[in-house]
Amino acid sequence: MNCPFSSAPIGPHSEPALGLAAADQAHMDFSQAMAYGDYLHLGSILGAQHPLSPAHDEMLFIVQHQTSELWMKLMLHELAAAIQCIESDRLSMAFKMMARVSTIMAQLVHAWDVLATMTPPEYTAIRPYLAASSGFQSHQYRCIEFAMGNKQAAMLQPHAHRPEVLNTVQLALNAPSVYDQSLRLLARRGLTIPASHLARDWSQAYVASEVVETPEQVADTIGRALQFVPKARIIPCTNCGLAPMSREVAEKKLQALAEGARIARERYR
Numbered sequence: 433m434n435c436p437f438s439s440a441p442i443g444p445h446s447e448p449a450l451g452l453a454a455a456d457q458a459h460m461d462f463s464q465a466m467a468y469g470d471y472l473h474l475g476s477i478l479g480a481q482h483p484l485s486p487a488h489d490e491m492l493f494i495v496q497h498q499t500s501e502l503w504m505k506l507m508l509h510e511l512a513a514a515i516q517c518i519e520s521d522r523l524s525m526a527f528k529m530m531a532r533v534s535t536i537m538a539q540l541v542h543a544w545d546v547l548a549t550m551t552p553p554e555y556t557a558i559r560p561y562l563a564a565s566s567g568f569q570s571h572q573y574r575c576i577e578f579a580m581g582n583k584q585a586a587m588l589q590p591h592a593h594r595p596e597v598l599n600t601v602q603l604a605l606n607a608p609s610v611y612d613q614s615l616r617l618l619a620r621r622g623l624t625i626p627a628s629h630l631a632r633d634w635s636q637a638y639v640a641s642e643v644v645e646t647p648e649q650v651a652d653t654i655g656r657a658l659q660f661v662p663k664a665r666i667i668p669c670t671n672c673g674l675a676p677m678s679r680e681v682a683e684k685k686l687q688a689l690a691e692g693a694r695i696a697r698e699r700y701r
Contacts, residue, residue: 484561504572581609650692
């Protein structure tokens with residue numbers, strides 16, 4: 433391989449390359465030391481692509497999904513730690529971890545731009561070789577859904593044939609989500625959270641509370657928020673959501689919210 437700006441050959445064993453390594457005091461002998469590839473287990477990672485079709489584009493399809501699974505592994509690592517931090521009131525660490533999760537999500541979304549270079553006919557040429565396999569069956573994706581609060585026990589079924597994976601997903605289903613732990617945090621900080629939402633069967637889908645806060649409770653909550661958030665950024669909301677619930681309860685919640693906001697506006701002007 434030649435440098436485009438020089439007629440002299442540049443390679444790992446050329447004099448310029450060896451001279452630069454010597455100048456930087458780079459370690460060159462790894463017969464008795466851990467190398468970059470050893471640390472990252474690149475032999476295993478780079479040897480894990482096994483196309484089943486003769487199509488050139490299948491390598492793209494495999495690498496796209498394998499890298500997505502690696503990012504999801506990091507996301508689960510961060511979500512698990514963030515949930516623990518929320519539970520133990522270490523919020524600065526939790527915010528940092530959740531910010532990293534958000535950035536990983538953006539990375540995952542942008543990664544699909546690469547897959548978009550595959551045309552529908554090119555994908556059609558691959559699909560028959562994939563049998564019934566689908567990204568829908570990703571157990572890490574399911575664990576992320578559960579950690580974020582989207583609990584559906586029926587989604588354990590695709591993993592029933594692999595006991596060790598099923599156990600991992602089952603544990604995620606049974607654990608409190610980020611939102612569950614956040615509600616418990618708010619209760620510890622003095623906000624009015626229904627007891628039914630602080631200790632429940634975490635494997636069940638979240639159901640909005642039908643408890644209606646009083647206008648005074650709403651105003652007090654806004655007052656607490658003003659200690660940390662500028663007035664212009666305050667957006668009052670109900671304690672545990674609005675849906676699904678009856679129209680009557682939802683209207684009562686909104687009425688209390690409006691009256692509480694009015695009280696807070698007068699009190700904290």
